[in-house]
Amino acid sequence: MSPKFKNPRAKFDFQGRTCSITGVGAYVPEKVLTNADLEKLVDTSDEWITTRTGIKERRMAAKDEFTSDMAAKAAQRAMKMAGVVASQIDLIIVATITPDMPFPATACFVQQKIGAKRAAAFDLEAACSGFIYGLEIGQQFIMSRTYDTVLVIGAEKLSAITDWKDRNTCVLFGDGAGAAVLQNRENSHGLLTAVMGADGGKADLLFMPGGGSRCPASKESVDGRLHFLRMSGKETFKNAVQAMCSAAQEVLHRCEVDITRIKCVIPHQANRRIIDAVGERLGATPEQMFINVNRYGNTSAASVAIALDEAVASGKIQRGDLILLVVFGAGLTWGAAVIEW
Numbered sequence: 001m002s003p004k005f006k007n008p009r010a011k012f013d014f015q016g017r018t019c020s021i022t023g024v025g026a027y028v029p030e031k032v033l034t035n036a037d038l039e040k041l042v043d044t045s046d047e048w049i050t051t052r053t054g055i056k057e058r059r060m061a062a063k064d065e066f067t068s069d070m071a072a073k074a075a076q077r078a079m080k081m082a083g084v085v086a087s088q089i090d091l092i093i094v095a096t097i098t099p100d101m102p103f104p105a106t107a108c109f110v111q112q113k114i115g116a117k118r119a120a121a122f123d124l125e126a127a128c129s130g131f132i133y134g135l136e137i138g139q140q141f142i143m144s145r146t147y148d149t150v151l152v153i154g155a156e157k158l159s160a161i162t163d164w165k166d167r168n169t170c171v172l173f174g175d176g177a178g179a180a181v182l183q184n185r186e187n188s189h190g191l192l193t194a195v196m197g198a199d200g201g202k203a204d205l206l207f208m209p210g211g212g213s214r215c216p217a218s219k220e221s222v223d224g225r226l227h228f229l230r231m232s233g234k235e236t237f238k239n240a241v242q243a244m245c246s247a248a249q250e251v252l253h254r255c256e257v258d259i260t261r262i263k264c265v266i267p268h269q270a271n272r273r274i275i276d277a278v279g280e281r282l283g284a285t286p287e288q289m290f291i292n293v294n295r296y297g298n299t300s301a302a303s304v305a306i307a308l309d310e311a312v313a314s315g316k317i318q319r320g321d322l323i324l325l326v327v328f329g330a331g332l333t334w335g336a337a338v339i340e341w
């Protein structure tokens with residue numbers, strides 16, 4: 001029987017171990033913020049938000065609930081599914097643009113919260129593309145046999161950097177976390193291939209000006225609302241569709257499969273119109289596209305991780321299925337991955 005896809009690593013006389021996702025988990029805060037709630041905050045309407053973005057509601061973390069709290073809860077759920085205890089974790093990677101604080105890394109707080117005493121821990125900043133960047137980095141340690149068990153988490157408290165006076169952005173984002181346990185699983189190809197890309201020339205499309213070394217916190221930076229995210233919506237939209245499509249096509253090409261062979265496409269959940277445009281250009285059917293942006297809005301690095309968890313929990317993805325993850329974010333950054341589940 002001929003193989004149902006090509007493992008791109010084969011061309012390198014691959015000697016390493018394959019890397020699979022052996023557990024997934026997600027956590028979203030209890031509090032729901034609906035479009036009707038937003039109508040009371042800014043000059044907007046449920047109709048505008050729904051038609052432009054597909055978003056109906058999003059989750060808001062409590063005042064005393066931090067990115068590391070959500071990350072730890074998602075991680076514990078992923079560990080349970082993988083049958084892994086804390087002492088087995090070798091490395092924790094947290095992808096986030098809303099760390100608990102600039103330093104130390106949120107991954108260190110997570111390490112402490114889940115009791116993974118042996119684990120190394122660091123944060124990764126690739127905005128909404130962070131989870132795929134994290135999978136690709138984590139996979140290197142499994143393939144090289146450096147580590148046996150790696151935890152990759154995407155977690156965000158975007159409500160903390162959202163300008164609640166800016167109707168252009170405040171309707172788009174939400175809080176939450178998703179996690180994956182990476183391990184070798186015998187007789188599975190796991191993560192077949194991934195692409196990661198960036199274009200720093202377009203950094204000004206989506207950014208937060210204040211709080212870093214360029215513009216440290218000051219009275220002026222606070223008065224100027226520089227500690228909130230800023231976005232050029234239309235330009236970001238165009239770049240997102242283009243970058244997500246080419247990244248997805250690149251990974252499909254490498255695996256020598258066409259879109260019909262993909263059981264489930266899990267795109268970054270930023271905007272329903274972006275997802276529909278990407279799906280259409282890739283030739284995917286609506287049934288193949290996983291969508292939950294209506295319930296959570298854009299949760300940045302957590303987005304694809306939460307969606308993956310929901311797709312698995314709903315039975316949409318079965319062992320042996322091929323799935324396609326595709327992301328886009330500030331940086332600009334983008335990425336795509338094909339996984340044999």
Ligand SMILES: CC(C)(COP(=O)(O)OP(=O)(O)OC[C@H]1O[C@@H](n2cnc3c(N)ncnc32)[C@H](O)[C@@H]1OP(=O)(O)O)[C@@H](O)C(=O)NCCC(=O)NCCS
Pocket residue numbers: 043044045048049052053128167168169171231232233234235236237240270271274298328329330
């Ligand atoms: C933000 C976005 C929904 C705006 O949709 P759009 O069709 O581009 O809308 P426009 O920017 O043309 O704005 C149209 C009008 O709606 C207004 N508007 C913006 N936000 C609004 C809101 N929440 N409610 C009501 N009106 C709003 C604008 O002020 C503008 O009014 P004007 O024509 O009087 O100036 C869309 O550009 C988008 O989704 N971009 C990508 C964002 C994204 O996903 N970023 C994250 C990537 S990881």
